[in-house]
Amino acid sequence: MGKPKALVDKGKCLACGGCISVCPQDAIAMCSSKAIVSKENCIDCGICIQTCPVGAIGNEVH
Ligand code: SF4
Ligand code: SF4
Incomplete structure (x- = not known):
């Protein structure tokens, strides 16, 4: 299992x-x-998840 992205x-x-x-x-x-x-390229820092105004970004484990 990879890291969540x-x-x-x-x-x-x-x-x-x-x-x-x-x-x-x-x-x-x-x-x-x-x-x-x-x-x-994603390092799963989570910044985009917190930034999105409509909650469109979440984590998925690959
Ligand atoms: S801001 Fe989002 S897409 Fe960019 S590295 Fe962080 S978690 Fe990944
Ligand atoms: S609405 Fe779309 S473009 Fe805007 S921060 Fe969320 S995922 Fe990114």
């Missing part, structure tokens, strides 16, 4: 870009107006 709920994401600007790893990109987390 941030995962965006595409149904909730409003494409505000807040998570992208706070991610220290530049692990989040916008794709078709939804934020997408790169599992390779």
